[in-house]
Amino acid sequence: MHPVRKRRLIFVGLILGAVAMATGAVIYGLQKNMNYLFTPSQVLAGRAADYRSFRLGGMVENGSIVRDPHSLKVDFTVTDGDRTLPVEYTGILPDLFRANQAVITTGRMQGGTFVASEVLAKHSATYMPKELAEAMAKAHAKHHVVMPATAGGTP
Amino acid sequence: MNAHSSPTLWNRLVLWYHQMGSPPYFYAFAGRWRPWFIAATLITAVIGLYGGLLLAPADYQQGDAYRIIFIHVPCAWMSLFTYAFMAGCGLVGLVWRVKLAEILAMESAPIGAAFTFVTLVTGSLWGKPMWGAWWTWDARLTSELVLLFLYLGVIGLYHAFEDTRQGARAAAFLALIGVVNLPIVHYSVVWWNTLHQGTTVRLFGPSRITWSMLWPLLTMALSTHLYLGWSLLGRARVALLELEGGKDWARAIALEDAPHG
Incomplete structure (x- = not known):
């Protein structure tokens, strides 16, 4: 690779690495404080x-x-x-x-x-037609399973 | 660029890369492919919308209101995809100073901003009846809004410079820095408690959506990708002509009637 291009690539790479690390640190720091809700x-x-x-x-x-x-x-x-x-x-x-x-x-x-x-x-991330949901609910009731569609939506 | 004695796949790729970097070649190439892109966009959009709005069953929880996903989700994917594409072209432009890469990066910014805007608006329209709020400052919604501001920042910075190529390089740098926002948008629903639901369609592992709803969604995703191709090729052609207005090839096109170089 041409030395000028190589230098540019390294320069861009270093800046990006620094920004990524700074953002990672901020996200990690916010993890404890940034609470959207309490249970x-x-x-x-x-x-x-x-x-x-x-x-x-x-x-x-x-x-x-x-x-x-x-x-x-x-x-x-x-x-x-x-x-x-x-x-x-x-x-x-x-x-x-x-x-x-x-x-x-x-x-x-x-x-x-x-x-x-x-x-x-x-809203839970599950999409299905009503008939299928009812059929699944029936099958689950038979085996005493909690509905997965709503159980998956716990915040 | 003479023909190679034994053209391996790599040699062909390198040749193609250099050919595409040449403005007159790209101008002609884009002109040839645009009609195919728009035709494929329209065909897939009609199939996807027909499948999504008429064939797909109503959802067991949301009824018919869920059908906004056939617009919202493909646009949201495209808002991220277009950004990644813009940043990739921006990197090539910054390091190798390829004129065409700079143009592709800058011309994809308004398209990506439009996708982001549609994502935010359709999400808001759906959020009011379903969640009970037009807007909430949760991590997914906020990071997607930041994405829109990044696009607007790239567009603004590009136009703030007198010299187009200098502006493109400065804006490409901003675009590259903004890449850190992409994983935040994608993983926001995993990392934080959000009002926005988690991932439904997965590349790896089972998707939590019925096939009759999934195929129209994927068709619409294909359609929006093709739209990006059509729109970007057209914008890049105009930008190339503006940038190379004084060159012989551009003058030749202006003198000719048929724009097929």
Whole structure:
């Protein structure tokens, strides 16, 4: 290779290496601080105590959804499979909000209840037709397996 | 470039590389191939959209709303692919000072920016009814927005210079530095807790999508790649003529009626 080109290539390579290493260090550093959400276990362990308002993520527990018949108020329980936390929300819920669906709620703790100002539904990365999902659910129920489609969406 | 006595595959590749680096040769080559690219783009787009919007079944959770993936996902893949292509051409331009590589890098930037923009808009339109929010600052959405800013930065820096080739080299350098963002976009859903879902289609290992939904998605991905080819060849032809306006070959094309060099 021509020495000038070689020098340019080495120069570009060194700069890129330095930038990649710096970015890697930043990402590694942020890994501990950059928390999009807390799980119920983390909240109950006091990890979110420093925040007035934070995001709580987990699955909506089966059979926990209670709608107030006279207003838009909804009560439900969020679980991470280990611990659970009751959530209270007043407003319009997204289409994907349902039992066994992952949600990310923003709000604050009031007593033992998380009062949410926003509820977002997290979609799982699985796509399939309804008929197949039903057939799989039947087969899984026979063998006592948890639905993989929603189980895979745990944040 | 005389014919080699025993043309091995490597020799042919080197010959092709040098031929492609020559502006008049590339100009003619691009003119010949463009109609094929646009024809293939349209055919695959019609097949992909028909398969995706009419043949594919509704999703068990999202119903018909999931069909935005036939636009959103191919555009998102292309936003990353075009960036990688731009940076690759930029490297060749920086180190070997190949005029055509600089042009290809700079002309792919607006196309990539358009793909990124479509990705963000379609994702937002889908996010409002499904997630409940137009936008959220999670790692995937934020890094994709940074990708759009990188594209805009490359375009802006390129045009900030009086001398086109100097601008191209400066912008190519910015493009190369921005490559660190590509793995961040791709792995953001793995490294951090995000609202955006994880990877559905995998190159290695099983995809979490039914075949009747997957084939239209892959067809659309092919179509967007072909579109990039068509668009880029056209843009590069114009840029080459602008850059080489005073040269004999460009004058010859201007004098001729048929632009087939």
